[in-house]
Amino acid sequence: MTDRPSWAPEQIDMERPSVARVYDYYLGGSHNFDSDREFAAEVLRVLPEMSRVAQDNRAFLRRAVRFACHSGVDQFIDLGSGIPTVGNVHEVAGSILPRATVVYVDHDPVAVAHSREILQDEPDAVALSGDLTAPGEVLDDPVLRSRIDFSRPVCILFVSVLHFVGDEWDPAGVVAGFAGPTVPGSLVALSHASTDGGRAAVDAQAVYNRDRSPNPMRMRTRAEIEALFGTLELVEPGVVRIPLWRPDTDAASTDDVDRYPGYAGVARRR
Template identity: 65%
Template sequence: MTSPSVARVYDYYLGGSHNFEADRAFAEKVLDALPEMAAVAQANRAFLRRTVHHLCAHGIRQFLDLGSGIPTVGNVHEVAATACDDARVLYVDHDPIAVAHSRALLDGDPSTAVLAADLTDPRRVLDDPVTRTHLDLSRPVAVLLVSVLHFVPDEADPAGIIAAYAGAAAPGSHVVVSHASDEGGLSGASRAQNLYNRDRSPNRMRMRDTEEVAALLGDLELVEPGVVRIPLWRPESPVGPEAQRYPGLAAVARHAGQPGI
């Protein structure tokens, strides 16, 4: 409670109430460096909503949300319920406070489950009885890595992690990614990254550019429009030119085996 947590800091950006003083103090430093950060978090949540609706519309009914954080307003199960009322969601996080909050908030909802595990250990996540009971990996699943891979360093092999989850899922499954990037030239993005990389930060951050994010997805088939700025992934209304400098990238990729969507 006295050290900031990635999950709780993100909750603060979204205007949630599941955060402590240490989280708020750190988040305010980031917001001083990058005032757009709260808007970035909101745009990221809007991207999550668009992708869940898109996948529901094309028959996906299972969602594995890795590094899920705290299920604040607009999380996966809430969005899915508006698009496909038979969806099942498994939230996975290694932060004990985020897990505790999630279990309390989702108690009594049979369509959701919560697993305390580290997403960087795919075998542990995939073999856990909670996963095996709640999801049917012989059927298509959406693997969500939303606003989390920039906390996975190169030495942890993020591309291998994605490949392990995708390889364990049925053909027709999808991987959804959003990722911090300073590719747009916003000086505040680099300053924010430096804050995350200091002592007592929630976690070290590794921003990546378009080419690097595409490489993480390996042989998976990118869904149009490919790797783009977060607001540009199938927007529901016109997007201004400022989106080209947006400090975050988004992509959806498909496990081959059924016609593209």
């Protein structure tokens, strides 16, 4: 048996991979177990660029947060936040708006425990345990309510998480459930894996849907992903391949954009 590291809560099963820890491994992090690394290796065999896609998602997260801050939004709810790495929401937002408030929400106990550890000296950021498929329960959390002022605009982040919400959970309804209580000027940012990326993306989805998977995956087409925003108004450039959403430089691109396995977009509540 692998020794349990000090950051791993006693109640977690180290033999079963988790979405948050597998993603941490893709990003080059150290908060993952053998089971997570073995699962990630299966995905990387069929989709070798998965680590780059994870990095692209993080880069999109940072660009979306900067966009929100420059739009005057200083409150963030990061759903399915995972294990914080360098350049996460509170760091990016705080570098622009020093008193920006961030609430991280995840259902993985390692993600929540580690987030709380690194945020203990961050007065404007907090981590909660919560299930994003239950928007009402998350939004009614007293800690969240004490941090987020819903009379002012909020940015809701769904970065690389809604492809783990099956159709039976009504992902568009989930987005609407979080966006509904917000005021005009609020933003929703999301990125999502897509089968538009070709055979490799389909094969990666199949790995996630096997037994002992950390979570079933439901990749979606561009049209399906755009529909998740509902009646919210997309900001330019709309729903595009992840690296192409307001890239930091004109040189930002992919080797084969038509095969890139994911989309991103940001929308505003009017």
